[in-house]
Amino acid sequence: MRIALNARILQAPRTGIGHYVAELVGALAREPDVELSLFHGWGWSSALPKAAMPGYSRLTPLLRQIPGAYQARRWLEQKRFDKGHTQPIDLYHEPSLWPLSFDGPTVITLHDLTHLHYPETQPAARLREIERRLADGVQRAKLILVDSQFIADEAQLHFGLPAERFVVAPLGVASRFHPRAPESIDTVLKAHGVDAGEYFLCVGTLEPRKNLTLALRAHARLPHAIRQRYPLLIVGMAGWQREQFSEELHQALASGHVCLLGYLPDEHVAQLLAGARALIFPSLYEGFGLPVLEAMACGTPVVLARRSAMPEVAGAAGNYIEPDDPDGLRDAMRRLIDDQAHWQACSDAGLQQARMFSWERCAQVTARAYRQAMGG
Structure with a gap:
């Protein structure tokens, strides 16, 4: 399976979703039938970036103050997404909020519904984009990966979708987290x-x-x-x-x-x-x-x-x-x-x-979701 995965969030300093993308990509690389192409917002690569984009933390606050900045960046990303990959893509996985447009099957990861419960935690322009695009992305997705059963239940109720559209793929723990002397x-x-x-x-x-x-x-x-x-x-x-x-x-x-x-x-x-x-x-x-x-x-x-x-x-x-x-x-x-x-x-x-959680298990559940979304 040739999978396009949007890894643009790795341009930023890594917090929860960034760690999810980085660890999932590493674990999916061990799935024998998964071939990943990573979209970084401005181009494609088979490798994860080692660090955040220089100046990202200074650039993001500036973008919030520019009218239409989110829409303009989105338009540019869509153009590069459509033209940049060199091989056909079987499925597109969007791991963070709303997906780009894609003609084939799409899987998204919905980590939470923070924007509904705590809209004040989002810049106003970004909140408008989430509200405008997320519902459409959820409806278009063949399957929706969620980190927990709690989010599966909450999202089913909010979006009015059947339980079979959701796949619970609990997150894992990186090897650097272990007891130390x-x-x-x-x-x-x-x-x-x-x-x-x-x-x-x-x-x-x-x-x-x-x-x-x-x-x-x-x-x-x-x-x-x-x-x-x-x-x-x-x-x-x-x-x-x-x-x-x-x-x-x-x-x-x-x-x-x-x-x-x-x-x-x-x-x-x-x-x-x-x-x-x-x-x-x-x-x-x-x-x-x-x-x-x-x-x-x-x-x-x-x-x-x-x-x-x-x-x-x-x-x-x-x-x-x-x-x-x-x-x-x-x-x-x-x-x-x-x-x-x-x-x-x-x-x-x-x-x-x-010990009940691992990125290997998360990747296995994710790969099964890919196969299911492709009709396998």
């Missing part, structure tokens, strides 16, 4: 002023949907001595409308017990996850929640809200809290400090839960 991660941890097992970690784009204010409030309610010994580190890029909670964040940063690390290399994130006392993930809405799986694969306990798809990922290994209860989160954090037996049980349960 403290001495093997000491250099990275020391660069951020922490020791193994003596900090809490949040991973995610800084935007209101991630509910990071709950983590800030809960951490601030710990005794001063504990906050000093167990700081809260936040890893992630600034998101759309970060200013909605910037005052509280600035106050937390000024305390000296919260550190905003920004966007870090993948290997550094993996090492920080492996060394954390726990991952704090109070997000209000996720189509999957990849950092939860990655933390568990490192043997790191996870504290998370029992919302959306996250219970499918964490299962019985999760320490669940209410997303509006800072005292409950504080108590969960305190127990993971004080009760070593509980910490160890959570670590062991997370490792066992993480």
Whole structure:
């Protein structure tokens, strides 16, 4: 099968969907009947880009201010998509929101419906494009891949489509996420002023949907001595409308017990996850929640809200809290400090839960969806 896969998102610094594309492409390469051609927005390649496009983070905010920029870029991409590939394509896979036009069978991946629940997390121009194109793309797709059963159920209801149009392909965990001895991660941890097992970690784009204010409030309610010994580190890029909670964040940063690390290399994130006392993930809405799986694969306990798809990922290994209860989160954090037996049980349960997920399995389900969409 000759598959065209839109990999344009890899021009940007990699967050959830970017990691999905990169890992899926690598795993699909081991499927014997799958031959991938990757479209990068301006051309075609058989290889993944090694890094984000230079200047991407500075270019994107400028595009938001130019009227019609999204439509113009879309028009150019469609032209290059139509003319750039050198061999016939059997199927087109769009892994991120709305697909380009294609005469043959199309498969799309619908990761979530964030734009419906939290439209404020999208720039206005981009939100209009999503609303204009996504419904049409979903209707045109032969099959719709989703990361979780939660999203399958939600999308069936919203778009009015039968269950057989959806294929649940749970995400996997990259090999860099595994338990590590403290001495093997000491250099990275020391660069951020922490020791193994003596900090809490949040991973995610800084935007209101991630509910990071709950983590800030809960951490601030710990005794001063504990906050000093167990700081809260936040890893992630600034998101759309970060200013909605910037005052509280600035106050937390000024305390000296919260550190905003920004966007870090993948290997550094993996090492920080492996060394954390726990991952704090109070997000209000996720189509999957990849950092939860990655933390568990490192043997790191996870504290998370029992919302959306996250219970499918964490299962019985999760320490669940209410997303509006800072005292409950504080108590969960305190127990993971004080009760070593509980910490160890959570670590062991997370490792066992993480073994249920792999990119190989995700690729196998995806390849079967390709065959089904092509009538096989």
